[in-house]
Amino acid sequence: MIYRYVYGDPINTDAVVQQINPEDNASMPYFKQTIKEDEVVFRYEMNEETIVYGLGEQMRGINKRGFSYVSYAADDPVHTENRHSLYGAHNFMIVSGEDSFGLFVDNPGKVTFDIGDTNINLIEVTTGKDSDIYIIKGDNLKDIVRQFRVLIGQSYAAPRWAFGYQQSRWGYKCEDDIREVVDGYHKNQIPLDAVYLDIDYMKDYKDFTVDSERFPDFEGFINEMKEEHVHLVPIIDAGVKIEKDYPVYEEGVEKGYFCKDEDGNDFVAAVWPGKVHFPDVLNSKSRAWFGEKYRCLIEQGIDGFWNDMNEPAIFYSEKRLNEAMEEIAQMKDTELDINSFFHVKDIIGDLSNSLSDYKAIYHDMDGKKVCHNDVHNLFGFNMTRAAGEAFDKIAPDNRILLFSRSSYIGMHRYGGIWTGDNSSWWSHLLLSIQQMPSLNMCGIIYTGSDIGGFGCDVTEDLLMRWIEFGMFTPLMRNHSAIGTREQEVYKFSRIEDFKNLIRIRYRLVPYLYSEFMKCVLDNDMYFKPLAFDFPEDEFSKTVEDQLMVGDSIMIAPVYTQNAKGRYVYLPEDMLMVKMKSPEEYTCEPVTKGHHYISVDLNELVIFVRKDHILPLACIDDNLESMDDVDFDNVEWLGYVENEASYAYYKDDGQTKEYTEKENWDIVRKTKDMFEGGYIVK
Numbered sequence: 001m002i003y004r005y006v007y008g009d010p011i012n013t014d015a016v017v018q019q020i021n022p023e024d025n026a027s028m029p030y031f032k033q034t035i036k037e038d039e040v041v042f043r044y045e046m047n048e049e050t051i052v053y054g055l056g057e058q059m060r061g062i063n064k065r066g067f068s069y070v071s072y073a074a075d076d077p078v079h080t081e082n083r084h085s086l087y088g089a090h091n092f093m094i095v096s097g098e099d100s101f102g103l104f105v106d107n108p109g110k111v112t113f114d115i116g117d118t119n120i121n122l123i124e125v126t127t128g129k130d131s132d133i134y135i136i137k138g139d140n141l142k143d144i145v146r147q148f149r150v151l152i153g154q155s156y157a158a159p160r161w162a163f164g165y166q167q168s169r170w171g172y173k174c175e176d177d178i179r180e181v182v183d184g185y186h187k188n189q190i191p192l193d194a195v196y197l198d199i200d201y202m203k204d205y206k207d208f209t210v211d212s213e214r215f216p217d218f219e220g221f222i223n224e225m226k227e228e229h230v231h232l233v234p235i236i237d238a239g240v241k242i243e244k245d246y247p248v249y250e251e252g253v254e255k256g257y258f259c260k261d262e263d264g265n266d267f268v269a270a271v272w273p274g275k276v277h278f279p280d281v282l283n284s285k286s287r288a289w290f291g292e293k294y295r296c297l298i299e300q301g302i303d304g305f306w307n308d309m310n311e312p313a314i315f316y317s318e319k320r321l322n323e324a325m326e327e328i329a330q331m332k333d334t335e336l337d338i339n340s341f342f343h344v345k346d347i348i349g350d351l352s353n354s355l356s357d358y359k360a361i362y363h364d365m366d367g368k369k370v371c372h373n374d375v376h377n378l379f380g381f382n383m384t385r386a387a388g389e390a391f392d393k394i395a396p397d398n399r400i401l402l403f404s405r406s407s408y409i410g411m412h413r414y415g416g417i418w419t420g421d422n423s424s425w426w427s428h429l430l431l432s433i434q435q436m437p438s439l440n441m442c443g444i445i446y447t448g449s450d451i452g453g454f455g456c457d458v459t460e461d462l463l464m465r466w467i468e469f470g471m472f473t474p475l476m477r478n479h480s481a482i483g484t485r486e487q488e489v490y491k492f493s494r495i496e497d498f499k500n501l502i503r504i505r506y507r508l509v510p511y512l513y514s515e516f517m518k519c520v521l522d523n524d525m526y527f528k529p530l531a532f533d534f535p536e537d538e539f540s541k542t543v544e545d546q547l548m549v550g551d552s553i554m555i556a557p558v559y560t561q562n563a564k565g566r567y568v569y570l571p572e573d574m575l576m577v578k579m580k581s582p583e584e585y586t587c588e589p590v591t592k593g594h595h596y597i598s599v600d601l602n603e604l605v606i607f608v609r610k611d612h613i614l615p616l617a618c619i620d621d622n623l624e625s626m627d628d629v630d631f632d633n634v635e636w637l638g639y640v641e642n643e644a645s646y647a648y649y650k651d652d653g654q655t656k657e658y659t660e661k662e663n664w665d666i667v668r669k670t671k672d673m674f675e676g677g678y679i680v681k
């Protein structure tokens, strides 16, 4: 059951799609409330056993207890443990303990979740005075998630090709750079489905333009890549460059489609292109206009996009830069001491993504002037919604790949996310493992992190271990920052091992895609903490580094350097499958409990649940991309003691004809069919 409580006069965020009638606020269960002038505070007493799940992209573990989290979309590339905000604002959490329920705080401004930080036994949620609050009671954790997901609407379904391996790097500058990457993969017989175009493909970082010196025949190049079965995925940034005769800028100004300052002038910020205006994507006309701009790239053959810098990131605003420069100029001939020197440093450092700029931007929400700070978390959502809504018109029958950096709940209906600028750190491999189930709870299913890490220099072993996990994330993209060590897998010494591992992804893809689509259609989770599938099992509740992937398997990735294996907890007897290539595997039943499992650097280990099966693609040496995967003639990997059945979801992977249950094949296998082995036709 879902209960809604309305405080003040909340802004309609379009996060939810179901109309729930409000209850009397005084009747809200679980929480004590304090209503202040500007905010409402909800307090809940936990006992020692209480676990808190959710909050989407946030930092820290699967169990969120013991820290404070602030929903205020942040362009912050330093994802260290002390951070309270990342790019997304996902205000849904689940309390699991004596009471079990979900809480969704629908407020697009700043919301704080103190989950046992100030007091280890207390949850304190602070939100604005105008908030919509939902409490969800359910039979179990999965049921709570399912109800929440019905409330917020069906998640975005990516095209099937986007489940292939994808290569990206900030620094591919021209056609030849990209040809070299594709050649690097093909020469080494490593499958590849997409290469990303980062900001350098644009002319002077202007959205919806292509630099004609670097890409003299863009359409021809897109087609050339298509012949290689490689999709090109360009980036689109939130800021529109201020430049005379640049049509997007001219039109936006003329029609009044940009965000304003307090006086009603177009707000001037600066990002990659220098000075920019932000499209007011919270206004429906402006949103439709911005979305329509993607058409020019789609008509040339582009079928995927990533939306970036949409917190929105601001390097500086014109107004504050001027003020800062003046202040520094005044200090020019003074001697800087301990205080004034650091003050000068801060004057520049504090220019970026500053609260005072966010407070100085205004939206026209279809007739209502709203200060950006109050709706900050809606910008990335609505930029991506602009694209998603436009795609329905531009390419009504086709699924276009779309994902965003910033997001709010509701955006999951239009696209996925990637987890932003992580680093080539082992701790970030673990962070990525822990973010996935929390994101799924919030409806974000097409997701993944920058494999290998975006910032810093990756090492070969980290990249390999990351691929062993990334092979399960729907978005499997290797991406890195300009200036860091080159991260394409063929640039390392153990190319053969990388090749084998990436090929295993394609072997698993019938299962991964089937599970992904079922989760979309059934409002289920693709990645689950163990306790979601084994609620009665006490130890499962404490496991922070293993995940259930779909219905049939569990994974326990290695995420520490020089490890030769790791301890794994099995909540039931399972079949351990170790693979070094799609052809080379061993299978061994392992009993419920704790085990040390050795895992070579080039080895993938999965655990198959008892009486479960999963489809595997039969792939051969000619495999180059998803186009070579035959989803009809599959093999079945299974651990069948009695019998198992599997709902195998198949579709064309490209059109939007995916709502019908006809696409589900129920496959049954009994013990005798396996004749002592574990893989059968």
Ligand code: GLC
Residues within 6 Å of the ligand: 169, 170, 198, 199, 235, 308, 309, 405, 420, 421, 454, 479, 480, 481
């Ligand atoms: C941002 C993005 C990153 C991208 C870079 C350049 O930092 O998060 O993925 O490569 O901008 O566009």
